[in-house]
Amino acid sequence: MSNTPHELAEEFPDKVEAMSQLKQNDAHFSKLADEYHEVNRAVHRAETNVEPLEELAEVELRKKRGALKDEIWNILAKA
Secondary structure, eight states, X not given: OOSSTTOHHHHSGGGHHHHHXXXXXXXXXXXXXXXXXXXXXXXXXXXXXXXXXXHHHHHHXXXXXXXXXXXXXXXXXXX
16 A cells, blocks of 8 residues: 555545546546546645645645545545
8 A cells, every 4th residue: 555645545445446447437537536646646745845835835735635536536426
């Protein structure tokens, strides 16, 4: 497992198989998952001061991560 917190498999452990299927068969879901992964990694790098950001920028990244997670959940809930 990754050392980066908030990975989708950790956030939705009971939906790992559904996510795998959706990534293969749903281009929109795949794009959302990729974008979530990128934003989540950026948040983690900012939180650990690997790539520090100003507080407002970090907050905005967290909001974006939350919005992506909500959208991903809405798709998973219907799958």
